[in-house]
Amino acid sequence: MSYLELNNISKSFDKVEVLKNINLNIEKHEFCVLVGPSGCGKSTLLRIIAGLEYPSIGHLNLNNNNVTDLKPRDRNIAMVFQNYALYPHLTVRNNMEFGLKLDKVPKEKINDLVNEAAQILKLEPYMKRYPKQLSGGQRQRVAMGRAIVRDPSLFLFDEPLSNLDAKLRTKMRTEIKSLHFRLKSTTVYVTHDQIEAMTMADKIVVMNEGEIIQVGTPLELFDNPKNLFVASFLGSPEINLLEGNVQSHNGKTSLLVNENVMIPLPNKIKLTEGKKIIIGIRPQSLKISKLKTDFMARVSILETTGTSTFVFSDVGDKVLCAETNRDLDLKVGDIISLKTDPEEIFLFDPETSERIKN
Amino acid sequence: MYSLKQNKLLLLCLCLPAIFIVAFFIVYPILNGVYMSFTNASPLRPTTKLVGFENYRYLFQDDVYWQVLGNTIFIIGTATVIAMLVSLGLALLLNNAIRFSGLYRSLIFQTWVVPWIVIAILWGWLFNTDYGLVNGTLTHYGIIEKEIDWLFNGKAAQWSIILCFAWRSIPFLMVIMLAALQGVPNEVIDAAEVDGAGYWQKTFKVTLPLIQNISLAAALMQAVRMFQEMTLPFVLTEGGPMNSTMVLSMYSYNLAFDSWDFALAATVGTLWLIMLVAFGALYLKTVVREV
Numbered sequence A: 001m002s003y004l005e006l007n008n009i010s011k012s013f014d015k016v017e018v019l020k021n022i023n024l025n026i027e028k029h030e031f032c033v034l035v036g037p038s039g040c041g042k043s044t045l046l047r048i049i050a051g052l053e054y055p056s057i058g059h060l061n062l063n064n065n066n067v068t069d070l071k072p073r074d075r076n077i078a079m080v081f082q083n084y085a086l087y088p089h090l091t092v093r094n095n096m097e098f099g100l101k102l103d104k105v106p107k108e109k110i111n112d113l114v115n116e117a118a119q120i121l122k123l124e125p126y127m128k129r130y131p132k133q134l135s136g137g138q139r140q141r142v143a144m145g146r147a148i149v150r151d152p153s154l155f156l157f158d159e160p161l162s163n164l165d166a167k168l169r170t171k172m173r174t175e176i177k178s179l180h181f182r183l184k185s186t187t188v189y190v191t192h193d194q195i196e197a198m199t200m201a202d203k204i205v206v207m208n209e210g211e212i213i214q215v216g217t218p219l220e221l222f223d224n225p226k227n228l229f230v231a232s233f234l235g236s237p238e239i240n241l242l243e244g245n246v247q248s249h250n251g252k253t254s255l256l257v258n259e260n261v262m263i264p265l266p267n268k269i270k271l272t273e274g275k276k277i278i279i280g281i282r283p284q285s286l287k288i289s290k291l292k293t294d295f296m297a298r299v300s301i302l303e304t305t306g307t308s309t310f311v312f313s314d315v316g317d318k319v320l321c322a323e324t325n326r327d328l329d330l331k332v333g334d335i336i337s338l339k340t341d342p343e344e345i346f347l348f349d350p351e352t353s354e355r356i357k358n
Numbered sequence B: 001m002y003s004l005k006q007n008k009l010l011l012l013c014l015c016l017p018a019i020f021i022v023a024f025f026i027v028y029p030i031l032n033g034v035y036m037s038f039t040n041a042s043p044l045r046p047t048t049k050l051v052g053f054e055n056y057r058y059l060f061q062d063d064v065y066w067q068v069l070g071n072t073i074f075i076i077g078t079a080t081v082i083a084m085l086v087s088l089g090l091a092l093l094l095n096n097a098i099r100f101s102g103l104y105r106s107l108i109f110q111t112w113v114v115p116w117i118v119i120a121i122l123w124g125w126l127f128n129t130d131y132g133l134v135n136g137t138l139t140h141y142g143i144i145e146k147e148i149d150w151l152f153n154g155k156a157a158q159w160s161i162i163l164c165f166a167w168r169s170i171p172f173l174m175v176i177m178l179a180a181l182q183g184v185p186n187e188v189i190d191a192a193e194v195d196g197a198g199y200w201q202k203t204f205k206v207t208l209p210l211i212q213n214i215s216l217a218a219a220l221m222q223a224v225r226m227f228q229e230m231t232l233p234f235v236l237t238e239g240g241p242m243n244s245t246m247v248l249s250m251y252s253y254n255l256a257f258d259s260w261d262f263a264l265a266a267t268v269g270t271l272w273l274i275m276l277v278a279f280g281a282l283y284l285k286t287v288v289r290e291v
Helices: A042-050 A092-102 A107-120 A136-148 A166-183 A194-200 A218-223 A228-233 B008-036 B054-060 B063-095 B101-113 B116-126 B133-140 B154-183 B186-194 B199-228 B231-236 B248-257 B262-287
Strands: A004-013 A016-026 A031-035 A057-062 A077-080 A154-158 A187-191 A203-208 A211-216 A240-249 A252-258 A261-264 A276-281 A286-289 A296-304 A308-315 A318-325 A335-340 A346-348
Touching: A004 A042, A016 A042, A016 A057, A016 A211, A031 A042, A031 A194, A042 A077, A042 A154, A042 A187, A042 B186, A077 A136, A077 B186, A092 A107, A092 A136, A107 A136, A136 A166, A166 A194, A187 A194, A194 A218, A203 A218, A203 A228, A211 A218, A211 A228, A228 A276, A228 A346, A240 A261, A240 A318, A286 A318, A308 A335, B008 B262, B054 B262, B063 B101, B063 B154, B063 B199, B063 B248, B101 B154, B116 B133, B116 B154, B116 B231, B154 B199, B154 B231, B186 B199, B199 B248, B199 B262, B231 B248, B248 B262
Parallel strands: A031 A187, A031 A203, A077 A154, A154 A187
Antiparallel strands: A004 A016, A004 A057, A203 A211, A240 A252, A240 A276, A252 A261, A276 A346, A286 A335, A296 A308, A296 A335, A308 A318
């Protein structure tokens, strides 16, 4: 039995079905990230786990107890919200004490728990301040403090870093991860940011249009996307997609994108001559060749990150991105030859969007 | 970027109409009222002269003034508290998305658009000793044996006026409180629920503190509005019986236009102004919390 089990969960608001038959198991101490585009139902699923919404169909078990109809307070969970949801009329200390006071925990114990959480989260200098007197990062830490003092069975995070600037987001990402490592808490974390998902998760659940598309570790999903959606959603910059027809020549198969572009395909996958397919090449797998290839492109944009350079080039009406060494001497307008290892190419069926394997 | 602040003359010219209107219609009457309180101004006197604090001395020694002041504070204070509690209850009900809440809100707000004089006449009929609905209902259900002279018995008249004032204030306070309730972020309420709060704990520990400032500011505005209002006691009881429903606004009106003592009426007004300003400042300082 898993620690948290979601069985056949569906949820409708009036006639709109926002979750469709969700089945998901989350193990104890696991950091599970629900990721997907806006409106895919991930926050609704989190609210159902929290007890803030009830499923239309299905049930959920937490620690071997059916909690489907229980109110949030009877589930022993803690949640961190996107807008922090701190009580504006209470000081940092009172915010953190709030849940414990409702649980009628003895005063001395409340003090000990709050002081310990404040120490972990480095909030000690701010305990007498009100939320409006804190920065975004500090508020987020108070929200986490409010969650950890209660020693909950389950931590829920609803896009907690969305309101922070990029630098702070990276910092808080590390803090949340190290907090999870320290507390060994079971965590369900919702985000639309695939980098957050990749960097933080033990398990990623990719969702789209109210359904779970694929579940796995970050690398499993990155290396083995189930379909076009997962392949496009994970990875930054986005995977390059090209459509063309399969051609065989001398026992080798290639993709004919247009009369100038021919890309070799993996031999182990049997494809019918003339079949229309979509291929996906990660920017990291697309190399700039010193030798001439059948895969020529014109450089249109160069993006330097400091560690590497993203070369955007036009191939017919498509723009492809290749991640290259930053020292490569290139300028916009240059004609370059591209190459890729056929084994690193993903093949997809244009009709079903599913991945074509063996 | 061009800033108006750089062209001070133009800025002054643009502000002049507003300054003129405020000065002419607000500042001048107030200052004139304060000045009059130090004179013996009356249309019955051929000349007006300064009399120093004579009017103030007279008022402080006048039992009727103290009775009227006490009445005003009691009637308006009690009416405000009752109106606040009822409005809060209604706002909480309507905020909980009960069915037809929009319809109820509109119906309750209708009271706000009815003129004071109409309300006074309406309540006059309701409280009528012989034919009024209040006595009729109470006797019908056996709650009282004999009709009560609602408007002709000291205490009953005060409570009748309080009820009318409160009734008239409910729509305004309810709409403000409902707007404040709808402004409370859902996430904060959700957070309280996750923290283990039930409905009443959410209401008393989170929602009410968050709407406290707006509600109390609205209550202050409404109380000030009631201080100015004399239609209800004027029509219903004419301040009686034995001045038990005489409020400051009506008292100063009577002094000015019954006794033709403009100076004394201005003195009442000045004291009233000082009292309200002091009360308002103290009230905002003490009850409005930092959020």
